[in-house]
Amino acid sequence: xxxxxxxxxxxxxxxxxxxxxxxxxxxxxxxxxxxxxxxxxxxxxxxxxxxxxxxxxxxxxxxxxxxxxxxxxxxxxxxxxxxxxxxxxxxxxxxxxxxxxxxxxxxxxxxxxxxxxxxxxxxxxxxxxxxxxxxxxxxxxxxxxxxxxxxxxxxxxxxxxxxxxxxxxxxxxxxxxxxxxxxxxxxxxxxxxxxxxxxxxxxxxxxxxxxxxxxxxxxxxxxxxxxxxxxxxxxxxxxxxxxxxxxxxxxxxxxxxxxxxxxxxxxxxxxxxxxxxxxxxxxxxxxxxxxxxxxxxxxxxxxxxxxxxxxxxxxxxxxxxxxxxxxxxxxxxxxxxxxxxxxxxxxxxxxxxxxxxxxxxxxxxxxxxxxxxxxxxxxxxxxxxxxxxxxxxxxxxxxxxxxxxxxxxxxxxxxxxx
Numbered sequence: 561x562x563x564x565x566x567x568x569x570x571x572x573x574x575x576x577x578x579x580x581x582x583x584x585x586x587x588x589x590x591x592x593x594x595x596x597x598x599x600x601x602x603x604x605x606x607x608x609x610x611x612x613x614x615x616x617x618x619x620x621x622x623x624x625x626x627x628x629x630x631x632x633x634x635x636x637x638x639x640x641x642x643x644x645x646x647x648x649x650x651x652x653x654x655x656x657x658x659x660x661x662x663x664x665x666x667x668x669x670x671x672x673x674x675x676x677x678x679x680x681x682x683x684x685x686x687x688x689x690x691x692x693x694x695x696x697x698x699x700x701x702x703x704x705x706x707x708x709x710x711x712x713x714x715x716x717x718x719x720x721x722x723x724x725x726x727x728x729x730x731x732x733x734x735x736x737x738x739x740x741x742x743x744x745x746x747x748x749x750x751x752x753x754x755x756x757x758x759x760x761x762x763x764x765x766x767x768x769x770x771x772x773x774x775x776x777x778x779x780x781x782x783x784x785x786x787x788x789x790x791x792x793x794x795x796x797x798x799x800x801x802x803x804x805x806x807x808x809x810x811x812x813x814x815x816x817x818x819x820x821x822x823x824x825x826x827x828x829x830x831x832x833x834x835x836x837x838x839x840x841x842x843x844x845x846x847x848x849x850x851x852x853x854x855x856x857x858x859x860x861x862x863x864x865x866x867x868x869x870x871x872x873x874x875x876x877x878x879x880x881x882x883x884x885x886x887x888x889x890x891x892x893x894x895x896x897x898x899x900x901x902x903x904x905x906x907x908x909x910x911x912x913x914x915x916x917x918x919x920x921x922x923x924x925x926x927x928x929x930x931x932x933x934x935x936x937x938x939x940x941x942x943x944x945x946x947x948x949x950x951x952x953x954x955x956x957x958x959x960x961x962x963x964x965x966x967x968x969x970x971x972x973x974x975x976x977x978x
Contacts, residue, residue, distance in 0.1 A: 591859040592834055593741040594796030595678070597850070598783065599648070600776055601641055601691065602752040602816065604805030605634065605828045607773055616770040618777040620784065621830060624800060628832030629875050633844040635904065636804040637887050639816040639824035641693045644803040644847060645747075649673045649700060651851030651866030653886050655950050659699070660890045667699025672863050674851055675703030675743065681860060684742040688730040690749030691720045704745075706733060722756070723748045723779035731786040741858075742792070746783060748776040751806070753815055769806065795834055797857050799850060802827030810926070818892050820902040820911050821927050825887055833857055833875065841874045844904060846885040882906065884945045903946040908935070910942035918942070 605611045609618055610625040611632070637647040638654055646652075646659040650671050654660045657671050667673070679685045686706040694700060694709065695717055701707035708729050711717035730746050750757065751772035758775070765771030780800065787793045805824040807813040816824040829845065831853070848868035855862050856870045867886075874880050884905040892900065901912045907922040910932075918932040918939045932939045 590795070590834075592795050592797045592857060594787075594792050595683075595743045595799075595854055595858065596783070596787070596796055597648075597743075597745045597799045597801070597854075598780060599645060599745070599747045600751060600773075600800065600802045600828065601747065601749045602804065602806045603773060603776075603802035603828060604823055605632075605802065605826045607770065608828050610830065611828065615767075616765070616773050618773060620777045620781040621800060621828070624780075624798060624830050624832050625838075627838050628798070628830055629836060629839050629841055629871075631829040631831070631841045631845050631871070633842065634801070634827050634829035635844060635846050635885055635887060636802070636825050636827050637847055639804040639818070639820065639887075639889055640891060641691070641803055642698055645694060645700060647867075648801065648803070648847045648850050649675065651848050651862070651868040653848060653867045653949070654888055655886075656867060660888070661893075662693050662891075666697060667702075669699075669702065673700065673703055674854065675700075675745075677703070677855065677860060677863065678741075678743045678858075679703040679705070682740060684737065684740055686730070686733050686743075687745040687747070688726045688733070689745075689747040690723065690726045691747070691752070692717050694747055720749050720752075723750045723776050724758075724782075727779045727782050730783060734783075734786040734790055734792070737790055737792065748779055750775050750779075753806075769808065797834075797854055798832045799854065800828065800830045801847065801850065802829070803847075818889055818897075818900070820887055820889055820900050822921070822925065825902070831871070831875070836875045839875070839877075841871070841880070843874065843880040843882075844885060844906065845871060845880070884942070884949070886946070886949050901946055901950065903942050903949065905942060905945065908938055908942060910939060910946065912943065912946055916943070 607613050607616065609622055610630055636644050638644050640662050642662045643654045643659050646657050646667055647654060650657050650673055657667060659667050675685050685704045687704045688708045696707045696709050709717060710721050726746060726748060730744060751769065755768040755772045757771050761771040761775045765774060804816055805827055806816050807823045810823045811819055811821050813819050846868060848866065849871050851866060852862050852868045853871040856872045869881060871880065884903050887902045888899060890899045903910050907920055909919045909921055911917040916932050916939060917930050918935055919927045920931055
């Protein structure tokens with residue numbers, strides 16, 4: 561084939577691909593006028609029926625999954641609430657937005673958040689959060705007309721609130737909506753240990769973790785009912801995502817925070833949007849992808865390239881790009897240990913630990929067999945990718961310490977502050 565013919569053929573292929581992408585984009589019009597993001601604290605994907613688990617009832621999430629996109633391999637950026645949410649709302653990995661731990665400094669105002677961008681474009685914005693870990697002083701409140709963390713003037717902020725309390729406040733806000741576009745974030749903390757559930761859920765589920773999942777599902781139903789009463793469901797994007805998972809004894813870890821195994825990193829991610837058909841997406845995705853995805857669904861340009869990629873092609877029958885994703889945990893520093901960092905590319909997952917760990921998740925989804933020695937070239941390639949992804953991160957950071965009362969509140973929730 562001559563160079564000229566090759567160039568013409570390539571140009572034709574590019575034009576066809578662009579035309580197909582544009583045609584798929586028309587499926588998303590008219591643009592949605594509402595966005596609801598529900599984050600489920602401490603919720604692992606493999607404990608939901610939408611991901612094959614049969615011992616808990618989640619009819620509301622099941623309903624969303626039946627008419628939306630279910631992402632089978634959604635991965636958190638950290639097994640901690642504040643860094644994970646900060647990545648979700650900025651599209652940046654923790655090393656790039658600077659919030660690396662629940663006790664870290666607040667998000668720098670230089671980083672644009674989803675609420676900032678939507679508020680500036682005339683959206684009503686409100687957040688209702690269930691725990692002090694996401695208090696209004698942690699940097700995510702910017703851009704919200706209402707940021708309800710339960711803190712009343714003159715009183716100490718509550719350490720946590722029940723899902724019913726959080727959703728009651730969100731429902732009241734929904735009842736006051738007018739016809740303007742809106743963005744609502746609801747954070748449900750009830751799956752996080754120690755679970756404090758109503759009697760009906762405690763009596764049904766001997767396993768309190770599963771009971772917590774059933775309870776937050778019930779609260780999602782109450783939220784959807786309120787939106788339906790206001791006729792705001794049909795043209796609203798709804799995202800349900802876990803911030804991180806929970807280790808239920810795997811690898812010797814109880815709960816979460818230190819290790820980077822699938823039990824604490826693989827999370828549910830379900831997205832419903834107008835004109836988007838039900839589908840399952842197998843490609844590995846990250847919480848940082850939510851930011852560019854919802855902006856594109858709403859017809860808003862991303863302000864600057866971030867770490868996430870738009871998932872809209874997958875929602876409209878296209879393919880997602882192959883790329884490595886990153887996660888980290890600096891929580892072990894509270895115990896005098898070094899940080900852990902992870903990079904995953906397809907089936908292989910590399911954890912940069914004192915003894916390097918490499919897992920072939922296609923053959924070993926429970927990460928029981930470290931195959932680093934058998935796959936030296938793969939380990940070297942992923943180690944190089946990890947260095948590339950973190951090479952621009954400042955290594956020296958100014959010391960920062962939360963006020964004593966906030967550290968004590970986080971310790972009461974099971975987090976360490978020293």
